[in-house]
Amino acid sequence: MTGSPADPPARSRPRLTVLPLIALIFYDVSGGPFGIEDSVRAGGGALLPVLGFLVLPALWSLPEALVTAELASAFPTNAGYVAWVSAAFGPAAAFLVGFTKWASGTLDNALYPVLFLDYLRSGGGLALAPPLRSLAVLALTAALTYLNYRGLHLVGLSALALTAFSLSPFVALTVLAAPKIRPARWLAIDVGAVNLRGYFNSMFWNLNYWDKASTLAGEVEEPRKTFPKAVFGAVGLVVGAYLIPLLAGTGALPSETAAEWTDGFFSEVGQRIGGPWLRVWIQAAAAMSNMGLFEAEMSSDSFQLLGMAEMGMIPAIFARRSKHGTPTFSILCSATGVVILSFMSFQEIIEFLNFLYGLGMLVVFAAFVKLRVKNPDLPRPYRIPVGTAGAAVMCVPPAVLITTVMCLASARTVIVNAVVVAAGVALYYGVEHAKRRAWVEFLAPVPPPPDSSHGSTTASDAADVEDVRAGLLADEPADEAPPRSHSA
Structure with missing residues (x-):
């Protein structure tokens, strides 16, 4: 997996269009109902998860999707949210956000080989001994990493096909479950069995990562028009993909089965409602879904590193592209992290990555509000139709949810995340020293905005944001030229 002597020119690389981008955003966030089962067990029945998937998309997913649509259209580069934070708060904050969100994404990607094997095992399926399970995780990671290396356009088209296949058994499940549904079961809750930490972590994990696709904006055809369309299309797809199978499964099975709802349980739901053929179909769909989830996450993580390298934040080697237009060393870096972290349990990974992701998102929301104040005239091809005060109010519910999830975290999670943040700070100064x-x-x-303590005016702040934006968008002609080296 070595890069060609000269990176492929930007104009010669296939670009993502609306439908493949919708599929990639769908897999960045969801991938289907696989993984929502724990919310039923942790919620003590169907009521809390049903309410969660009705209410939280409006309070959490929609604000994050709106912020992503606005800022990705204003900064259509692979730097994504790193560029937004850099324009608002400077390179140090942007580096730390980039590092923590890359770490949370790598943690997230470590889940998917584990979930794949869990689905094979569920319902009396294939169970592997620990040594074979570890080998299977390595083999899956290697195969999916290679597919990612072969090109983002290929990944986008694959994600489109995988979306259709992954959701297809749930159409059959819903049709077969309809005569057995008892709406009263949707109101079931065993208060004594409620685990708020597990419930909020499961809900948060299943509804986040809308901003991850912003790191692919530099690979999108007409990103200023395409990105908002794809984001809003993905919102409807994600909510439907969660809510409809959840209502079908919990409405058709007795409320007493709530304790059985753990990751991989949808295949058992298929067995009980439709028979062995539906169980096998759901397991196959889960396998394909996990492939799509892995591919979308690795694409976002690796192109984020490429964007950070293009901003001069990390060594230029991470901006090196293969002959397929993919960032070779960034992909290898992300794959290494996945292998190292894949030994952790499902719940451990979710809680750790949620905390890390929450830290980064608080800064992203703050950057969104500050850019509205700092440079209201920044060209925004898509602009959320609210004023600055409305933009700030819109960010309050997701900020409260993030804070709630973080407050429910275990002491171990807080300590681990403090270590990760400290490592990010040390890495930033180490990289700056190497530079x-x-x-x-x-x-x-890219020239960073000056320190606000120096008394810069609103006009100069606006110019500084434009400098960051212009520098990031200048890679089209530069793509065909030799890399610009940094001089001390």
């Missing part, structure tokens, strides 16, 4: 010493090659950095 000053010219130990490795860096691309020329």
Whole structure:
């Protein structure tokens, strides 16, 4: 997996269009109802998860999707949210957000080989001994990493086909479950069995990562028009993909089965409602869904590293593209992290990554509001139809939800995340030292906005944001030129 001597010019690379981008956003966020089963068990029945998937998309998913649509259209580059934070708060904050969100994404990707094997095992299926399970995780990671290396356009088209296949058995499940549904079961709740930490972590994990697709904006055809359309299309698809199978499964099975709802249980639901053929179909769909989830997450994580390298934040080697237009070393870096973290349990991974992701999202929401205040005239091809005060109010519910999830975290999670943040701070200063010493090659950095303590005016702030934006968007012609090296 080595790069070609010269990166493929931007104009020669296939670009993502609306439908493949919808599929990639769908897999960044969801991938189907696989993984929502724990919300039923942790919620003590169907009521809390049903309410959660009705209410939380409006309070959490929609604000995050709206922010992503606005800022991705204003900064259509692979740097994504790193560029937004850099324009608002400077390179140090942007680096830390980029590092923590890349770490949370790598943690998230470590789930999918585990979920794939859980679905094979559920319902009396294939159970592997620990050594074979570890080998299977490695083999899956290697195969999916290679597919990612072969090109984002291929990944996008694959995601489109995988979306249709992954959701197809739930159409059959819903039709077969309809005569057996008892609406009263949707109101069932065993208060004594409610586990708020598990419930909120499950709901939060299943409804986040809308901003991840922003790191693919530099690979999108007409991103200023395409990105908002794809984001809003994905919102409807995600909510339907969660709510309809959840209502079918919990409405058709007795309320007493709530304790059985753990990851992989939808295949058992298929067995009980439709028979062995539906169980096998759901297991096959889960396998394909996990492939799509892995591919979308790795694409976002690796192109984020590429975007950070193009901003001069990390060494230029991470911006190196293969002959397929994919960031070779960024993909390898992300795949290594997945292998290292894949030994952790499902619930451990969810809680750790939710905390990390929440930290980054609080800064992203703050950057969104600050950019509205700092530069209201920044060209935004899509603009949320609210004023600055409305934009700030819109960010309050998701910020409250993030804070709730973080407050429910275990002491171990807080300690682990504190270590990760400290490592990110140390890494930032280490990278800056390497840049000053010219130990490795860096691309020329985008001029950062000045420190606000120096008394810059609103006009100069606006110019600084434009400098960041213009520098990030200047890679089209530069793509065909040799990399710009950083001088100390």
